[in-house]
Amino acid sequence: MSMAPAQKINTPARRRIDLQVVGPIVALIALVLIGMALNSNFLSYANITNVLARSSFIGIIAVGMTFVITAGGLDLSVGSMAAFVAGLMILVMNLLTDRLGVTLPVIFAGVALALIAGLVAGLINGLLITRVGIEAFIVTLGTMGIYRSLITWLADGGTLSLGFEMRELYRPVYYGGIAGISWPILAFVAVAIIGEIVMRHTAFGRHCAAIGSNERVARYSSIAVLRVRLATYVLLGLLVGFAVVMYVPRLGSASASTGLLWELEAIAAVIIGGTLLKGGFGRIWGTVVGVLILSLIGNILNLTDFVSPYLNGAIQGAVIILAVVLQRKGAADR
Amino acid sequence: MTDPILSLKGISKSFGPIEVLHDVDFELRPGEIHALIGENGAGKSTTMKILGGYIDATAGEVLWHGQPVRFLSSDEAEARGIVMIHQEFNLAEHLGVDQNVFLGREITRGWRLDHKAMRTRTAELLDRLECRVDPAARVSGLSVPAKQMVEIAKALSRDLRVLIMDEPTAVLTERECEILFRQIERLRAEGVAILYTSHKLSEVARLCDRVTVLRDGAMVRSAPVSDITEEEMAAAMVGRKLSDLYPAKAMPRDEVLLEVENLSVPGVVEGASLTLRRGEVLGLGGLVGSGRTELAEALAGLRPREGRVRLMGEDLPASDVRTALQRGLVYLTEDRKGAGLLLDKGLRENLTLPLLERFGGPLIDRRAEEAALDRAIEDFAIRAPDRTMRVGNLSGGNQQKLLLAKTLLSDPQVILIDEPTRGIDIGTKQQIYALIAGLAAEGRAILVISSEMPELIGLASRVLVMHAGRITGTLAGDDVTEGAIVRLAMGLDGNREGAAA
Numbered sequence: 109m110s111m112a113p114a115q116k117i118n119t120p121a122r123r124r125i126d127l128q129v130v131g132p133i134v135a136l137i138a139l140v141l142i143g144m145a146l147n148s149n150f151l152s153y154a155n156i157t158n159v160l161a162r163s164s165f166i167g168i169i170a171v172g173m174t175f176v177i178t179a180g181g182l183d184l185s186v187g188s189m190a191a192f193v194a195g196l197m198i199l200v201m202n203l204l205t206d207r208l209g210v211t212l213p214v215i216f217a218g219v220a221l222a223l224i225a226g227l228v229a230g231l232i233n234g235l236l237i238t239r240v241g242i243e244a245f246i247v248t249l250g251t252m253g254i255y256r257s258l259i260t261w262l263a264d265g266g267t268l269s270l271g272f273e274m275r276e277l278y279r280p281v282y283y284g285g286i287a288g289i290s291w292p293i294l295a296f297v298a299v300a301i302i303g304e305i306v307m308r309h310t311a312f313g314r315h316c317a318a319i320g321s322n323e324r325v326a327r328y329s330s331i332a333v334l335r336v337r338l339a340t341y342v343l344l345g346l347l348v349g350f351a352v353v354m355y356v357p358r359l360g361s362a363s364a365s366t367g368l369l370w371e372l373e374a375i376a377a378v379i380i381g382g383t384l385l386k387g388g389f390g391r392i393w394g395t396v397v398g399v400l401i402l403s404l405i406g407n408i409l410n411l412t413d414f415v416s417p418y419l420n421g422a423i424q425g426a427v428i429i430l431a432v433v434l435q436r437k438g439a440a441d442r
Numbered sequence: 443m444t445d446p447i448l449s450l451k452g453i454s455k456s457f458g459p460i461e462v463l464h465d466v467d468f469e470l471r472p473g474e475i476h477a478l479i480g481e482n483g484a485g486k487s488t489t490m491k492i493l494g495g496y497i498d499a500t501a502g503e504v505l506w507h508g509q510p511v512r513f514l515s516s517d518e519a520e521a522r523g524i525v526m527i528h529q530e531f532n533l534a535e536h537l538g539v540d541q542n543v544f545l546g547r548e549i550t551r552g553w554r555l556d557h558k559a560m561r562t563r564t565a566e567l568l569d570r571l572e573c574r575v576d577p578a579a580r581v582s583g584l585s586v587p588a589k590q591m592v593e594i595a596k597a598l599s600r601d602l603r604v605l606i607m608d609e610p611t612a613v614l615t616e617r618e619c620e621i622l623f624r625q626i627e628r629l630r631a632e633g634v635a636i637l638y639t640s641h642k643l644s645e646v647a648r649l650c651d652r653v654t655v656l657r658d659g660a661m662v663r664s665a666p667v668s669d670i671t672e673e674e675m676a677a678a679m680v681g682r683k684l685s686d687l688y689p690a691k692a693m694p695r696d697e698v699l700l701e702v703e704n705l706s707v708p709g710v711v712e713g714a715s716l717t718l719r720r721g722e723v724l725g726l727g728g729l730v731g732s733g734r735t736e737l738a739e740a741l742a743g744l745r746p747r748e749g750r751v752r753l754m755g756e757d758l759p760a761s762d763v764r765t766a767l768q769r770g771l772v773y774l775t776e777d778r779k780g781a782g783l784l785l786d787k788g789l790r791e792n793l794t795l796p797l798l799e800r801f802g803g804p805l806i807d808r809r810a811e812e813a814a815l816d817r818a819i820e821d822f823a824i825r826a827p828d829r830t831m832r833v834g835n836l837s838g839g840n841q842q843k844l845l846l847a848k849t850l851l852s853d854p855q856v857i858l859i860d861e862p863t864r865g866i867d868i869g870t871k872q873q874i875y876a877l878i879a880g881l882a883a884e885g886r887a888i889l890v891i892s893s894e895m896p897e898l899i900g901l902a903s904r905v906l907v908m909h910a911g912r913i914t915g916t917l918a919g920d921d922v923t924e925g926a927i928v929r930l931a932m933g934l935d936g937n938r939e940g941a942a943a
């Protein structure tokens with residue numbers, strides 16, 4: 109009986125890994141076909157642009173989340189963090205508008221602030237996890253509550269809005285673009301491509317996978333485990349800031365409900381894409397596919413009156429569970 | 443002579459393509475202590491596991507009172523009174539002694555546990571073993587020999603017929619060994635059949651009635667202890683002259699590469715000093731838990747330390763693995779699977795992990811990595827059916843070779859090797875010994891930590907021995923003998939430090 113596992117390995121494992129690679133893509137193609145069959149408007153330029161642009165925020169965050177999860181961590185705070193950073197950005201931009209008028213420097217200052225605030229928020233999470241040694245789940249559960257509460261307080265329970273003229277100036281960052289492709293989509297694509305390269309072809313990506321796979325082996329292989337792990341949270345925070353930069357011009361406001369449940373959607377996209385929740389293996393393109401699957405489900409439900417759009421969450425939930433079941437089968441060849 | 447209670451007839455066992463036991467016959471008789479000895483990897487633990495019902499033989503028969511039986515699990519064997527005590531104890535650390543003794547077979551009154559009855563029974567059993575442990579005490583707080591007594595009490599609590607003990611004295615002091623021997627002798631008098639394994643031949647001669655020697659998976663000798671001397675046992679175990687297995691030793695040169703002064707790791711190592719010269723293989727012996735691994739890990743920057751370490755004339759900062767590696771000092775872990783290799787990754791990823799910056803930046807040059815893997819496979823004779831396979835599916839020997847290749851990739855000058863051949867077949871051992879000697883001949887300095895005394899004697903020109911966190915002595919030349927190492931490892935001989943250290 110103990111010789112069995114030694115022999116099982118080669119052939120079936122291969123086929124299963126292939127299935128794991130193909131699985132999310134097949135699901136995505138199936139969704140596109142279903143969408144096409146149900147509604148002729150599905151493939152229209154307006155609809156596709158709308159879906160992609162709206163999924164770009166979560167997409168950008170999910171790329172960062174892929175690194176965190178691959179290195180064996182988790183971050184529950186990104187949704188609240190995004191709301192808080194957005195609120196902060198709007199407050200400061202409104203203050204600066206009073207002094208500098210409706211000018212580009214105000215936007216630059218706002219963008220810089222969002223990126224720095226995201227980076228610092230990620231740094232705080234990372235330091236608490238790596239230096240103080242608290243579980244990632246606990247730390248980010250705590251900061252999730254803190255940021256959510258802070259944005260509610262900043263907005264005094266209501267909504268923080270960017271000045272009307274400022275909003276007009278900033279608008280093109282979400283609605284404009286080049287060659288008919290809007291900026292958020294381009295930003296998402298750029299982040300995803302860079303992320304894929306970093307994950308697969310740099311020492312940092314390799315180190316993340318090594319730490320998630322076995323932290324002790326990584327430490328014994330002279331990898332600076334704490335620094336790499338810290339870097340994943342900082343990177344995620346920075347990307348949250350970047351997503352906020354693309355998000356604020358869309359509505360020009362932030363409230364207590366901004367970014368609600370983004371963390372769960374980002375984590376779900378990462379898992380659907382084939383990254384292991386326990387760490388050790390991650391792929392960015394899978395995450396991108398995961399993000400698209402989740403937003404297409406919502407879009408198709410909205411376009412058809414087949415199933416109530418209120419059931420969106422139920423279907424997304426089922427997809428997540430199904431993805432993990434398939435993953436488990438793939439990993440069963442231990 | 444009584445009839446055997448449990449015996450093996452023509453037993454063979456293969457793991458995949460490798461046959462680890464060939465046609466083994468073995469008998470256990472009531473009231474007899476039967477020693478099973480052999481080198482590591484000779485097949486002792488496989489034999490014991492087959493007897494204990496943990497694994498199935500590939501060919502041959504297991505006989506119970508002369509009748510063929512097949513145990514589907516160890517539980518089935520235990521139901522017949524066959525109990526195996528593992529080297530790593532099988533105790534629930536957070537439960538009490540009595541709860542452990544009756545774990546899974548709790549005494550009940552109706553649907554409630556009868557705590558009082560279990561505690562009383564446990565006290566009786568411990569009394570029988572002259573063991574003064576409170577039945578209500580938590581196992582986690584017990585000493586190692588006390589835990590062993592709890593294991594034996596647990597065995598006694600059922601109708602014990604056959605007791606299989608896997609190196610019970612490996613973790614005991616001499617005094618504790620004596621107590622254990624008395625218990626074993628008492629069990630023999632009660633008619634229990636006992637299988638006893640140990641690396642210490644003097645124990646076998648003192649305690650056992652019969653001895654069977656395994657070598658490379660085959661039974662080479664079985665005789666009453668009175669008919670065989672310790673030297674004959676050793677010769678039968680090794681089966682070849684040591685010179686066949688170990689290459690010629692390199693001559694140490696004068697240049698000192700590593701100088702350690704008064705190194706301490708709080709709680710585990712105290713005041714260790716040593717020097718390591720170019721071209722030298724220095725052995726480090728001692729019992730498991732004597733602080734050998736901790737000493738080496740502290741040197742490599744994997745543990746905080748106090749004291750001074752000079753590498754090639756310059757001070758080496760503490761707790762800095764990276765700097766140690768860059769300056770030419772590396773440590774090869776004893777824990778291949780837990781700290782050495784990423785079992786779910788491929789060979790290439792594992793090989794280059796510590797040195798990715800040498801393979802291009804910012805992007806990794808995969809072709810250079812493949813070339814490095816080609817070289818490693820060639821230089822270290824790694825046999826992998828498929829280059830992309832997960833390392834966890836390689837055999838232990840090939841994993842060890844890959845770990846060596848990984849550790850040596852940075853071309854280090856000082857190499858600390860912890861248990862270089864644990865769990866490895868004899869052929870690969872020989873290759874690794876030749877490799878170590880070759881590294882020394884090239885002018886590198888090597889520290890070999892080993893629990894296998896022939897390995898220390900065969901490889902090292904000088905041997906340091908640790909006991910309870912201190913270096914208790916240095917042996918060189920003809921003084922390096924098993925007896926001398928054991929005495930120092932047990933902390934028996936006075937300090938012989940200073941001579942060569």
